[in-house]
Amino acid sequence: MNLFCIGLSHHTANVETRERFAAGARAECSLRAAGCAEALVLATCNRVEVYGASEKRVSTDEIAQCLLQKSAASDSGRGDALPFYRYEADKCIQHLFRVASGLDSMVVGETEILGQTKKAYQSARASGVVGPWLHRLFQRAFRVAKQVRTHTEITRGSVSVGSVAVDLAEKIFGELGNCRVLILGAGETSERTARALISRGVSDLRVSNRSDDRARELAQRVAGQAVRFNAWPEQCREIDILITSTSSEAPLLTPANLEPMLSDRIDRPLFIIDIAVPRDVDPRVNEIEGVYLYDIDALQSVAEQSLEMRRQQIASAEAIIAEHVADFLERVSYDLNRTSRTGGHSPLASSSLRASRL
Amino acid sequence: MDRALLIISTICFLGAVVRTGIALRAGVFRPGKFNFLAIGAGFVFQTAFLSVRGHAVGRCPLTNLFEVFIFLAWSVALFYMLVGPTYRLSLMGAFTAPLVVLLQGFALIASIDIPHLVKLPANPSLEFHASVSLVAYGAFALACIAGVMYLVQERQLKTHHLHSIFYHLPPLTDLFAAITRLLWWGFVLYTVGIVSGFFTGRPLPRVQVVAAIGVWLLYGAILQGRHLRRIAPKRVAALCIVGFSVALTLLWGITFSAQTRSMP
Numbered sequence: 001m002n003l004f005c006i007g008l009s010h011h012t013a014n015v016e017t018r019e020r021f022a023a024g025a026r027a028e029c030s031l032r033a034a035g036c037a038e039a040l041v042l043a044t045c046n047r048v049e050v051y052g053a054s055e056k057r058v059s060t061d062e063i064a065q066c067l068l069q070k071s072a073a074s075d076s077g078r079g080d081a082l083p084f085y086r087y088e089a090d091k092c093i094q095h096l097f098r099v100a101s102g103l104d105s106m107v108v109g110e111t112e113i114l115g116q117t118k119k120a121y122q123s124a125r126a127s128g129v130v131g132p133w134l135h136r137l138f139q140r141a142f143r144v145a146k147q148v149r150t151h152t153e154i155t156r157g158s159v160s161v162g163s164v165a166v167d168l169a170e171k172i173f174g175e176l177g178n179c180r181v182l183i184l185g186a187g188e189t190s191e192r193t194a195r196a197l198i199s200r201g202v203s204d205l206r207v208s209n210r211s212d213d214r215a216r217e218l219a220q221r222v223a224g225q226a227v228r229f230n231a232w233p234e235q236c237r238e239i240d241i242l243i244t245s246t247s248s249e250a251p252l253l254t255p256a257n258l259e260p261m262l263s264d265r266i267d268r269p270l271f272i273i274d275i276a277v278p279r280d281v282d283p284r285v286n287e288i289e290g291v292y293l294y295d296i297d298a299l300q301s302v303a304e305q306s307l308e309m310r311r312q313q314i315a316s317a318e319a320i321i322a323e324h325v326a327d328f329l330e331r332v333s334y335d336l337n338r339t340s341r342t343g344g345h346s347p348l349a350s351s352s353l354r355a356s357r358l
Numbered sequence: 359m360d361r362a363l364l365i366i367s368t369i370c371f372l373g374a375v376v377r378t379g380i381a382l383r384a385g386v387f388r389p390g391k392f393n394f395l396a397i398g399a400g401f402v403f404q405t406a407f408l409s410v411r412g413h414a415v416g417r418c419p420l421t422n423l424f425e426v427f428i429f430l431a432w433s434v435a436l437f438y439m440l441v442g443p444t445y446r447l448s449l450m451g452a453f454t455a456p457l458v459v460l461l462q463g464f465a466l467i468a469s470i471d472i473p474h475l476v477k478l479p480a481n482p483s484l485e486f487h488a489s490v491s492l493v494a495y496g497a498f499a500l501a502c503i504a505g506v507m508y509l510v511q512e513r514q515l516k517t518h519h520l521h522s523i524f525y526h527l528p529p530l531t532d533l534f535a536a537i538t539r540l541l542w543w544g545f546v547l548y549t550v551g552i553v554s555g556f557f558t559g560r561p562l563p564r565v566q567v568v569a570a571i572g573v574w575l576l577y578g579a580i581l582q583g584r585h586l587r588r589i590a591p592k593r594v595a596a597l598c599i600v601g602f603s604v605a606l607t608l609l610w611g612i613t614f615s616a617q618t619r620s621m622p
Binding site for chain 1: 511522524525530532534584589593
């Protein structure tokens with residue numbers, strides 16, 4: 001029995017190529033016909049991979065043809081050299097553990113891939129194409145991913161500007177349900193950030209814009225209330241979070257006009273997210289006690305720090321994975337040896353996988 | 359026997375400190391169960407020490423500077439056990455353990471465990487006054503630790519440089535709420551301690567009274583400033599550190615002078 005993984009990912013193929021094969025993600029049945037005893041297709045926006053177990057070696061071309069069959073048969077004649085990679089035995093196990101743990105993802109440490117892997121496994125299991133080998137392999141992969149997540153900082157911090165802003169808000173205020181938010185400038189970026197805050201429980205939203213109509217429109221969309229543009233500075237006495245993204249050429253908020261308004265709210269922090277370019281808020285505002293100002297560069301810098309922190313954790317995660325690969329192989333060979341000695345029947349022994357091949 | 363219990367307790371706390379140090383060096387801080395268990399074990403041995411010592415001296419073990427330090431370390435651990443899990447301040451253990459190690463280590467190394475030549479008679483009201491005051495010190499110590507955590511987080515937020523530890527700290531506003539509560543607990547207990555001092559049936563040295571009232575006024579002023587919103591949270595956090603440093607120095611001075619006076 002051969003255990004193998006054949007696929008392409010963002011490392012080896014561009015989005016157009018991935019699209020061609022992703023459409024054939026439900027090709028497990030054809031894979032059986034091609035000689036796979038067990039097969040599972042993992043198709044996400046960044047990868048299309050086939051995990052299989054077969055008695056005889058199934059070539060990469062045969063797998064590629066199966067993937068193309070249902071999706072883009074007409075495109076199959078393109079004749080380009082397909083950027084598929086192939087991992088067998090221990091390399092295949094290691095690759096799956098890395099994928100499930102988010103180490104092979106475009107954004108290192110992202111957790112969405114684990115959910116997608118689980119979904120692919122459940123779907124393949126429902127189709128009846130997953131047998132004892134893949135079952136055991138994937139169950140272990142889920143365990144490994146969980147362990148990597150728990151024992152390293154690989155998923156720590158946010159890596160996109162929007163989520164950094166929301167995470168920082170939570171680090172300052174805890175529960176965001178009681179936070180009052182003012183959106184200054186009814187642009188698309190403000191709206192996206194506001195929606196991210198709403199998803200974390202913010203309900204008191206105020207919108208101000210030079211054009212009152214646009215302010216009212218956005219306020220309606222985010223279930224907030226519109227504030228006249230000349231009245232927004234006064235709002236700083238009440239609000240907890242200010243999101244600014246106007247097209248003003250000069251700073252709208254300076255220490256001189258903000259400080260007098262903060263005297264009444266000395267015990268409450270003010271978090272300012274300035275995503276405007278040029279900036280709406282004078283950088284010296286960050287020097288005021290209790291005010292935390294993050295412009296687009298600061299948010300980007302935090303995202304990069306998180307990414308760097310995740311990269312530093314790769315070695316620890318790889319060590320966990322290596323341990324599990326060795327243990328998995330050992331257990332499989334132990335089970336095979338035991339069943340061959342006792343002449344007993346086990347689902348794994350019914351396959352003719354040789355431990356030495358793994 | 360009792361010193362052995364104390365040494366084991368100190369080793370437990372030291373275990374938490376070492377583990378935190380290693381984690382921070384590796385850039386991975388995870389406040390897992392180990393710190394809480396190590397501090398819990400340390401607390402059990404501390405309690406056993408105080409119990410054995412209490413039986414030996416026939417009263418609350420606050421008869422010399424050594425015992426005062428251990429009782430204070432015990433109060434700090436007690437408040438951590440009460441406050442840490444309740445407010446999800448698990449990281450507080452990483453900050454609490456070094457303080458306890460410092461207090462107990464100093465008490466063990468310095469020759470301050472001087473037994474009284476004459477066995478002191480039991481005086482329940484005096485013992486109540488001393489123990490309640492020291493438990494209040496435990497609350498002030500934890501407020502000081504929470505203050506350090508607040509300042510660490512505040513600094514990282516201001517400078518936009520977030521380290522691994524940042525992600526394990528409680529939100530700024532939660533931390534400030536915990537500081538306020540600890541200050542109130544400490545203040546109320548300290549008030550009870552001071553008032554009970556006037557009912558001990560023996561005259562209190564003037565220096566002790568002045569120092570105690572000085573500490574009471576200092577914490578009263580911090581709480582008043584907080585209540586009237588005159589002091590910003592960052593300053594409250596800094597004042598908690600200053601306040602506890604002052605209180606600890608005065609406690610050491612008072613106990614040391616009392617011990618010197620009682621010596622033949």
